[in-house]
Amino acid sequence: MKRAGHVTAHRHTTPQISVPHRNRPHLPIGYARRYAALVTMSTLAANAPGAAGGGLKDVAASEASLRRFLHGLPGVDQVGLEARAAALGTRSIKTTAKAYAIDLAISMIDLTTLEGADTVGKVRALCTKGRNPDPSDPTAPRVAAICVYPDMVATAKEALKGTGIQVASVATAFPAGRAALPVKLADTADAVAAGADEIDMVIDRGAFLSGRYLDVFNEITAVKEACKRPDGTSAHLKVIFETGELQTYDNVRRASWLAMLAGADFIKTSTGKVAVNATPPVTLLMLEAVRDFRAQTGVQVGVKPAGGIRTTKDAMKYLVMVNETLGDDWLTPHWFRFGASSLLNDLLMQRQKLTTGRYSGPDYVTVD
Amino acid sequence: MSDLSTRLDTPARIQVFKTYKLYVGGKFPRSESGRVYEVTDAKGQWLANAPLGTRKDTRDAVLAARAAVKGWSGTTAYNRGQVLYRVAEMLQGRREQFAAEVAAAEGLGGKKAGALVDQAIDRWVWYAGWTDKVAQIAGAANPVAGPFFNLSVPEPTGVVGIVAPQTGYGHSFLGLVSVLAPVIATGNTAVVAAAADAPLPALSLGEVLATSDVPGGVVNVISGRTADIAPTLASHQDVNALDLTGAIAADGPGTATALEELAADTLKRVLRPAVDPAAQDWTNAPGTDRLLSFLETKTVWHPMGQ
Numbered sequence: 240m241k242r243a244g245h246v247t248a249h250r251h252t253t254p255q256i257s258v259p260h261r262n263r264p265h266l267p268i269g270y271a272r273r274y275a276a277l278v279t280m281s282t283l284a285a286n287a288p289g290a291a292g293g294g295l296k297d298v299a300a301s302e303a304s305l306r307r308f309l310h311g312l313p314g315v316d317q318v319g320l321e322a323r324a325a326a327l328g329t330r331s332i333k334t335t336a337k338a339y340a341i342d343l344a345i346s347m348i349d350l351t352t353l354e355g356a357d358t359v360g361k362v363r364a365l366c367t368k369g370r371n372p373d374p375s376d377p378t379a380p381r382v383a384a385i386c387v388y389p390d391m392v393a394t395a396k397e398a399l400k401g402t403g404i405q406v407a408s409v410a411t412a413f414p415a416g417r418a419a420l421p422v423k424l425a426d427t428a429d430a431v432a433a434g435a436d437e438i439d440m441v442i443d444r445g446a447f448l449s450g451r452y453l454d455v456f457n458e459i460t461a462v463k464e465a466c467k468r469p470d471g472t473s474a475h476l477k478v479i480f481e482t483g484e485l486q487t488y489d490n491v492r493r494a495s496w497l498a499m500l501a502g503a504d505f506i507k508t509s510t511g512k513v514a515v516n517a518t519p520p521v522t523l524l525m526l527e528a529v530r531d532f533r534a535q536t537g538v539q540v541g542v543k544p545a546g547g548i549r550t551t552k553d554a555m556k557y558l559v560m561v562n563e564t565l566g567d568d569w570l571t572p573h574w575f576r577f578g579a580s581s582l583l584n585d586l587l588m589q590r591q592k593l594t595t596g597r598y599s600g601p602d603y604v605t606v607d
Numbered sequence: 608m609s610d611l612s613t614r615l616d617t618p619a620r621i622q623v624f625k626t627y628k629l630y631v632g633g634k635f636p637r638s639e640s641g642r643v644y645e646v647t648d649a650k651g652q653w654l655a656n657a658p659l660g661t662r663k664d665t666r667d668a669v670l671a672a673r674a675a676v677k678g679w680s681g682t683t684a685y686n687r688g689q690v691l692y693r694v695a696e697m698l699q700g701r702r703e704q705f706a707a708e709v710a711a712a713e714g715l716g717g718k719k720a721g722a723l724v725d726q727a728i729d730r731w732v733w734y735a736g737w738t739d740k741v742a743q744i745a746g747a748a749n750p751v752a753g754p755f756f757n758l759s760v761p762e763p764t765g766v767v768g769i770v771a772p773q774t775g776y777g778h779s780f781l782g783l784v785s786v787l788a789p790v791i792a793t794g795n796t797a798v799v800a801a802a803a804d805a806p807l808p809a810l811s812l813g814e815v816l817a818t819s820d821v822p823g824g825v826v827n828v829i830s831g832r833t834a835d836i837a838p839t840l841a842s843h844q845d846v847n848a849l850d851l852t853g854a855i856a857a858d859g860p861g862t863a864t865a866l867e868e869l870a871a872d873t874l875k876r877v878l879r880p881a882v883d884p885a886a887q888d889w890t891n892a893p894g895t896d897r898l899l900s901f902l903e904t905k906t907v908w909h910p911m912g913q
Contacts, residue, residue, distance in 0.1 A: 597843065597844050598666055598839070
């Protein structure tokens with residue numbers, strides 16, 4: 240298992256995200272090393288049913304066993320986690336590494352419009368932007384997906400035909416998640432029937448916070464079932480925790496394990512609709528959870544921070560975090576996504592700066 | 608014993624030196640580089656350390672100036688005039704400080720320096736009065752061959768990069784005011800590259816602006832090497848116009864010609880420096896040239912009603 244804090248420089252064919260060590264200030268790194276062992280220790284509980292071998296399949300057999308497992312996860316060292324996330328945000332990434340990081344970040348974006356005022360025209364315009372983000376430079380990569388409300392899925396699907404860009408749809412009474420289960424399942428099935436490639440569901444935070452973990456578990460498995468298409472394939476399921484409402488880091492860790500046990504393909508921080516959205520510490524915590532989950536079960540799960548990531552600098556901090564915590568296996572749009580809308584324009588402006596040498600302005604990218 | 612107590616009662620006072628800082632987005636940051644440079648008076652004596660503003664500081668300032676355009680250009684001309692007059696009021700209260708800084712920077716006697724500061728304050732007032740009158744000399748109701756009202760109205764250009772005057776009598780403060788006031792009077796926002804050898808009056812002006820009613824970001828002051836700051840402003844696509852008054856370095860990337868070329872690449876409006884900037888006397892009456900330099904004319908056709 241790779242330990243965060245060590246630079247794993249084993250990529251030969253692509254430019255490095257990691258930067259030469261001399262660019263790093265000394266003090267934060269020493270600080271990070273000191274805390275790395277604390278915050279990167281395995282999140283596997285000693286008393287977990289699967290910990291002694293035999294997998295994790297019995298964990299959700301009952302409310303009691305699920306609670307025992309989730310509450311058996313080690314507590315999060317808040318100070319250590321935040322120090323580590325802050326230390327990973329101090330890297331200086333320039334020139335070719337920056338160019339590589341910008342293109343990688345663009346290709347990882349779930350370009351999102353989730354407004355009550357969305358129109359067919361606006362969704363089409365967004366799809367056009369996703370296909371060809373910088374009209375003045377065809378070498379700019381495409382985004383990974385367009386994320387819309389379920390009723391706009393058909394429009395987006397049509398506009399993206401033949402491009403390979405995925406259509407993601409939020410579902411399950413997004414963003415509050417306050418609806419009866421049959422309504423949520425119908426919402427999901429409707430989006431899948433309209434052609435959604437990915438479903439972003441929200442968990443029932445009320446149930447989670449009041450300790451009804453099995454309800455949340457069953458809801459996720461039911462939605463996963465609703466993602467199945469008639470031909471036997473299945474839409475990718477992303478599970479949104481709304482970490483801003485989960486109160487503690489311990490809860491984020493529990494929610495991560497709960498969702499992964501229930502079969503999530505991706506775990507996602509936030510809806511973007513509340514005051515606190517994706518933050519580096521929360522994302523780091525989720526990255527560690529997917530790392531440990533793969534070590535335990537062999538199943539790889541993706542991560543999507545969403546909301547509040549607006550600048551190239553922010554995006555690069557997240558990429559550094561992925562590289563240091565998970566390594567190359569996750570540094571693709573298959574396993575890591577940014578849920579964002581304004582981030583793309585900032586990435587494009589930075590990209591224009593690298594190609595033309597001039598600092599760009601908002602007059603030179605499309606307004607959406 | 609009495610000897611000791613006397614010494615304890617009246618310790619020698621240690622002078623409190625001022626840390627000059629940049630003025631960006633209504634705040635007073637140190638340079639992003641963490642570096643400073645020595646500012647000396649006309650005789651080469653050390654005066655203070657000024658922050659060595661970098662290209663990155665300049666870009667941050669452009670962001671702040673851009674963010675301030677909407678609010679500042681959207682205020683009524685009358686309100687802008689009131690705000691600028693308030694700046695003059697604040698300057699009046701700090702007249703002695705500015706007089707001392709100007710005297711040191713330009714090697715002048717106290718009386719002459721004080722007169723230059725007085726004139727700078729008067730010039731703020733003069734430009735404050737122009738805010739709601741400039742539309743009358745730059746705009747027009749045009750006669751057209753049809754049943755239309757045809758109106759031309761001046762609008763601010765946007766973000767203006769200013770290379771502040773580096774030479775000429777009164778350049779350090781009166782010269783700075785003479786190039787800055789007309790730019791913001793017409794509703795533009797400004798990023799000022801302060802005179803490299805005499806940045807202290809400009810940095811102190813930032814403190815005055817922060818305590819007037821000028822919104823943060825409308826004026827941003829960067830001190831440092833002109834050869835770093837000016838080309839960044841000239842090539843930045845989000846700067847709409849460039850005032851090259853102080854771009855007089857003998858060679859290198861700070862020359863007016865090189866900056867004009869960079870500005871042409873990004874389609875900026877450019878105000879060129881005087882033919883002999885060193886001979887410029889900033890006490891001369893300014894006229895309306897600078898006021899009219901950073902305006903765009905919008906013309907609207909409106910059908911005449913029945």
